[in-house]
Amino acid sequence: FRVRSKGYAARDSSGNLGVYEFERQPVGDNDILIEIKFSGVCHSDIHTVKGEWGDQKYPLVPGHEIAGIVTAVGKNVKKFKVGDHAGVGCMVDSCGSCKSCKDGLQQYCEKGTTMTYGTKSEKYPTGVTQGGYANNLVVTESFAIKIPKNMSLQDAAPLLCAGVTTYSPLMKADVGKGMKVGVAGIGGLGHLAIKIAVSKGAEVYAFTTTNDKVDDIKKFGAKEVIVVDDLSKLDAHKGTLDYMISTIPVSYDLSAYIALVKPNGNYTQVGLPAGNISFNNFAFISSRVNFNGSLIGGIPETQEILDYCAQNKIYPEIQIVDIKDINDVYDKVLQKKARYRYVIDAKTI
Ligand code: NDP
Ligand code: ZN
Structure with a gap:
């Protein structure tokens, strides 16, 4: 039977979320049921519910940084038992047989990855996958992550x-010494990029x-912090870096930042603004x-x-928030006020 769930959903592209009661797919033989305890607020949630990455099917419950406790397991499940700590990230399914899936790169599945929320499919009772701003989640065990006990x-x-x-x-x-x-x-x-590097x-x-x-960024271990209130602040660092990663979530002058990297160095773009990035x-x-x-x-x-951070005691800087404040939290993320990740306490859902 289907699982009853309560979450917070967007009903349109205004970006405002409100209470939503819905059903999830039954817990199949290879699935686990997770009682969600915490759910991170990613800037992608905001881009998505606002329709910045394309039209969405509403109501839509965002959330793809999900941590909780296993409360039921299907009969074929091997990796988890009831009571285990489990996490779910951005994906809940993929074809499993293409080259990308076989290589463990399910995000590049040739048949299309089923994302944790927003992927339209009749396999799910609401016609679309629903994410982690909710009290529970059903997921196939192979897409659930074991959260280390410590x-x-x-x-x-x-x-x-x-x-x-x-x-x-x-x-x-190969970032290193x-x-x-x-x-x-x-x-x-x-x-997190700073702490990991x-x-x-x-x-x-x-x-x-x-x-x-x-001051915070220095505490994360950065050697130098450059406040780019004007692009000319980049000039002094031209051609000095071996590698650079950009998480900037708005359109920006890519070439000004790329110029910081040495010839033949690498530059990775992960920020995903609505429009195009210019250079x-x-x-x-x-x-x-x-x-x-x-x-x-x-x-x-x-x-x-997860294992690396547990072993090396690398933790995100988080602020726990009440789901009832989610609309305000979204505004704060957009105003660059997150220090540095808001995490919803699912008890408040
Ligand atoms: P946050 O809002 O937490 O962080 C983005 C940071 O970018 C801000 O803290 C701010 O840093 C800077 N920034 C924000 N607005 C501006 C602006 N107008 N001009 C210049 N800098 C700005 O977002 P997330 O870290 O959650 O996500 C970052 C981006 O990465 C988003 O676009 C998100 O969708 C995308 N993303 C991509 C993924 C992928 O797979 N490629 C996965 C997850 C997220 P500061 O104050 O230091 O300038
Ligand atoms: Zn995300």
Whole structure:
């Protein structure tokens, strides 16, 4: 039988959320039921519910940084038992048989990944997947992550999207000792990028537009913080970095930031603004920088970042919030007031 669920949903592209009672698919033989305890607020939730990434099917419950406790398991489930701590990130299903899926890169599934919320499919009672701003979630066990016992559920939540989205490209770029690494946009993703790069031994340069974040960012381990209140502040750092990652969630002058990287260095864009990102052709071509984008991380890599952070005591900076304040929380994220990830206490749902 279907699982009754209570969450907070957007009903239109205004971005305002309100209470929504709905049903989830039954707990199948390979599924687990998670009682959600904490749910992180990702900037992607805001882009999505506002329709900035395309039209949505409403009502839509966002949330893809989900941590909770297993309360039921299907008969084939091996990885979890009732009482275990489990997490769910941005994906809940994929084909499982294409090359990307076989390589553990389910986010690039050739048949299309089923995202945690917003993927339209008649397999789900509301006709669309519903995310983690809710009291429970049904998911196939292979898309659930084991949360290490020595990590709190509220600390685990942001790692499931913000953590793996920055960890994955940093690992692909082999960030480590002797490397100068830039991070642009120090919010949910950016602050974890700094902590992860620092933990790997890199020298980190943080580029922020918010003056009052400087002291915090130094505490995260950055060697230098550059307050970019004007693009000319970038000039002194031109051609100095081996690698850079940008989480900036609005359109910005990409070439001005790319120019910070040494020729043949790498630059990863993870921020996903609604419009296009602009760049100056000549500055871009003259930089000889390898530019790439990166989408979250696969399931094995998501497990890896949880285990890595638990072992190395890397925790996100979080502020626990009441779901009733979610509309205000969204405004604060947009105003760059998050310090550094809001996490919803699911008790308040
Ligand atoms: P946050 O809002 O927490 O952080 C973004 C940071 O970017 C802000 O804290 C701010 O940092 C900076 N910023 C915000 N607005 C502006 C602006 N107008 N001009 C310049 N800088 C600005 O967002 P998240 O970290 O949650 O997400 C960041 C982006 O990454 C979003 O677009 C999100 O959708 C995307 N994303 C992409 C994923 C992927 O797979 N590629 C996965 C998850 C998220 P500061 O104050 O330091 O300047
Ligand atoms: Zn996210």
